[in-house]
Amino acid sequence: MNNSIDEIRDFLSEKGIINVDAAVILGSGLGDFKNYIQNRMDFDYAEIPGMPEVTVAGHAGTLYYGQVEGKNILAFGGRFHSYEGHGIEKTLVPVRVAHAMQAKLILISNAAGSINYNFRVGDLMLINDYITPMYSLAPKGTAPYAKRFDLKEIRPIIQKLAADLGIHIQHGTYCYVKGPTYETKAEIRAFRTLGADVVGMSTAPELIEATRLGTACIGITLVTNMSTGVTKEKLDHSEVKLAAESRKDDFASLVSTLIKHSKKII
Numbered sequence: 518m519n520n521s522i523d524e525i526r527d528f529l530s531e532k533g534i535i536n537v538d539a540a541v542i543l544g545s546g547l548g549d550f551k552n553y554i555q556n557r558m559d560f561d562y563a564e565i566p567g568m569p570e571v572t573v574a575g576h577a578g579t580l581y582y583g584q585v586e587g588k589n590i591l592a593f594g595g596r597f598h599s600y601e602g603h604g605i606e607k608t609l610v611p612v613r614v615a616h617a618m619q620a621k622l623i624l625i626s627n628a629a630g631s632i633n634y635n636f637r638v639g640d641l642m643l644i645n646d647y648i649t650p651m652y653s654l655a656p657k658g659t660a661p662y663a664k665r666f667d668l669k670e671i672r673p674i675i676q677k678l679a680a681d682l683g684i685h686i687q688h689g690t691y692c693y694v695k696g697p698t699y700e701t702k703a704e705i706r707a708f709r710t711l712g713a714d715v716v717g718m719s720t721a722p723e724l725i726e727a728t729r730l731g732t733a734c735i736g737i738t739l740v741t742n743m744s745t746g747v748t749k750e751k752l753d754h755s756e757v758k759l760a761a762e763s764r765k766d767d768f769a770s771l772v773s774t775l776i777k778h779s780k781k782i783i
Contacts, residue, residue, distance in 0.1 A: 519627065519641075521566075524566040525566065525567045528567075529772055532560070534589075534591075535618075535737050537591050537619070537620050538579075538588040538590060539588055539624065540611070541624045543595070544719065544720075544739065545741075546591060549761070550769050550772060558578065559579050561578060562578040562595065568601060569597050571597065572601050580594065585773050596608070605722060608722050616732050621779060622735070622779045623734045623783055624735050625723050625734060626772070630725055631740045632689075632713050632715060633709075634747065636714065639739075639764050641738070641742060644688065644689070645672065647691040647692070664726045672688070684767050690710045690712055690715075690718075691713070691715055692715065705747065713735055716744055720736055739764060741760040742760070
């Protein structure tokens, strides 16, 4: 996998991209953030040596480079999931590329279902913590008892920046499951008992890896549906696009502001 990261970095270097200030991993339905990137350069994953393939609807499979609030950024329009058949190492490629490109901040977004009865579709949630029940997500070489993801010190800063934009954000715990199927009612009840607020099939491995590498990271969830048993509505992946469309401007404003004020965060 290290060879793949080197190949990707060499490819970007040949395009004149030496390093970046920040990186954004765009979750399902959140690809419209690309339209907020100035002087944008697009690279299909298929043309980048060492980059895995994306197969999930709502993920463009495109790497974007440009400027946001005067900062050089990479935005990954598509991530890699375990349920696609990728091993843990491949799911971490965006984080490792960002680190190799010397990004000081990684913003990791996702679409997820709400377990918390007080949340609503369209809510943006700052990930304060995560749960990975029954799964070992640490890549090879991780030291025992490695440092864990913790937003305690910077959470008030993020809250203030969002409030200044007039954007209300929820705070909560993300529960990681491998998927690709939706959870059962019994599983959702169990996750709620464990303290989870939302459930999804990504992000936790990336937060773990960014923390391991010593790169500041922030996780943002877009609530796209209520999880199994929370309402009587039937779950449908098309909900992702509708929810993302309703909050795309707020999401872009929040991410752009966090990039602009990254020095306060890191």
